[in-house]
Amino acid sequence: MSKPENDSLFEAPPIGEQERMVEAILFASADPVSVQDLIGRMPHGCDPAEAIAYLRKRYEGRGVNLVKIDNAWAIRTAPDLGFLMQKESVETRKLSRAAIETLAIIAYHQPVTRADIEEIRGVSVSRGTLDQLIELEWIRFGRRRMTPGRPVTFVVTATFLDHFGLESARDLPGLKDLRAAGLLENRPPPGVVDVPDEEDNADGNDDQTELFEE
């Protein structure tokens, strides 16, 4: 059996060793690390996903836990021990009621346009509100909606998920109930013709025309 010259000259390290590596990398970083990043940093042939599964089990019930955020992993202290951490906690800027509601609307209805937010809250969105949420890196611009005017949309970020300990936007509290109650539907006022989002129908040519008309 001939051995190639590159990394694969060496076998991937045993899974136990891979687990140690993932452990070291996740401990060293304050931000979530994606599986892709792990693959890039670990020796050739490693399977971080499997190592993560073991490691997650190992930290179950411990003082720190492995948590998943989007497609990335991080180690976070167990929430029940927060009372020990006053020393570590950073005073976060108090968000206004408008900002909190706007954030919730974006999270539960995303992607949403500014007009959607105003329709739901019944008031206009003040300049500073979106600005503040963008600055916190909790929301970002999503793709434009394919309706007249091509309005930009807003979506929540991985930083938002990390902050609220959510694995994905699907895990938002009460999401199912809201959906079941039909409260997340885009229901136009009676007598107004709903303009459907043509997103899926738009073919490549249209997209490009739109791109350059901007």
Place this chain on the structure above:
Amino acid sequence: MSKPENDSLFEAPPIGEQERMVEAILFASADPVSVQDLIGRMPHGCDPAEAIAYLRKRYEGRGVNLVKIDNAWAIRTAPDLGFLMQKESVETRKLSRAAIETLAIIAYHQPVTRADIEEIRGVSVSRGTLDQLIELEWIRFGRRRMTPGRPVTFVVTATFLDHFGLESARDLPGLKDLRAAGLLENRPPPGVVDVPDEEDNADGNDDQTELFEE
């Protein structure tokens, strides 16, 4: 039986629980923590020294270890895994203003020639700026423009879209969006048409042709 007012009303938590507490505190602290500090932060009656002994044993041979520094304790990467930490030390610097503006012009106007960029920015574009953006893999050469001299054009890459969390260059917000989000202070003088939201269509067609030729 009279109840004392302080914590000693409660028994000290079981040692396993104390171990969790020490683990969480050492994990979250920015500096090594002394036993004295631990006693101060944990519930009355705890014996952090004992918990540390257990915890240290638990981390033996793991990817991170409990280490004593002076008289204090910290969790540190196992010495043999230091090689995994290279990525942590990559230094990121903000892109220069010239580079950001150049990149923005390419993103909003692609495909553009160097002369186009200079025309829009009003100053010459240094070779280094374009080289830097190419090296970052944020821009690449597009096809040559069918004008005298057949100048080479620049376009943004998939890496660029990925970095900025965009699905397509069309998702770049326009000036109106920026202003609406409060991200843009200066307003154009009255009577001046808001610029990039609806760029003239004639240009759009030209650009589009070139895009399709790629």
Place this chain on the structure above:
Amino acid sequence: MQENFDLSDDKISVSDRVAAEALIVDVGAFEGPLDLLLTLSRTQKVDLRQISILALARQYLAFVEKAKQLRLELAADYLVMAAWLAFLKSRLLLPPDPKEEGPSGEELAAHLAFQLERLQGMRNAAAKLMARDQLGRDFFARGITEDVQRVRRVTYTATLLDLMQGYARIRTRDDFRPFVMDRQHVMTMEQALERMRHLIGFAGDWTDISSYLPEGWDADPQRRRSTTAATFAASLELAKEGKIELRQGESFAPIEIRKRAPRDV
């Protein structure tokens, strides 16, 4: 909703009226008419899905009426909502006119009920969200992030915000871009000066300044004017430096220059 249609104004209890009036003091605290309607709806003490929109419309109209009596300035959107609710009220009370176009009173009322329920739903969701354990408050990230090895690979980064602001900067600068002259048809004094410094060395005697004008610049009037002015200004500059002398026989006579002997300097 049918059972509510026979409610007349006096069926709203006194306590509800008092409650509604108390709201007026706080009018500034509401985030618009929808917020106020939601607050008013609480006095009905029912599930939002069973709410009587007719009763709610009356409560709101009573609120606006009271505000008027107290001479409170209500923002325009409150008055728009009042007008709309008055219209809705009439639609709900009158039997439907089959000839009438547009959505029925029930449809409009149902939509308003939906809006209220949705706003309440989002408020509940917001409260649940904020009640969650939060990073940096209830659970924590690593305190010591390690960067043991100093591999100084420099990479550059920028945010979307940087990019957009950079672009906005350029585009808004366009709006204010100062008048830029067409360089092709303009000779600057510096250019003329440069040219004359070379030529003056060969000029021993008085020479008409116009002979210093560069070739090819005299055909186009715009270029001729520019180069004449530049050459004249450059001559003055050279005279000031003591390099040349200037003379003019009379008004509108040719201006002549000659090199000044070095010993005179």
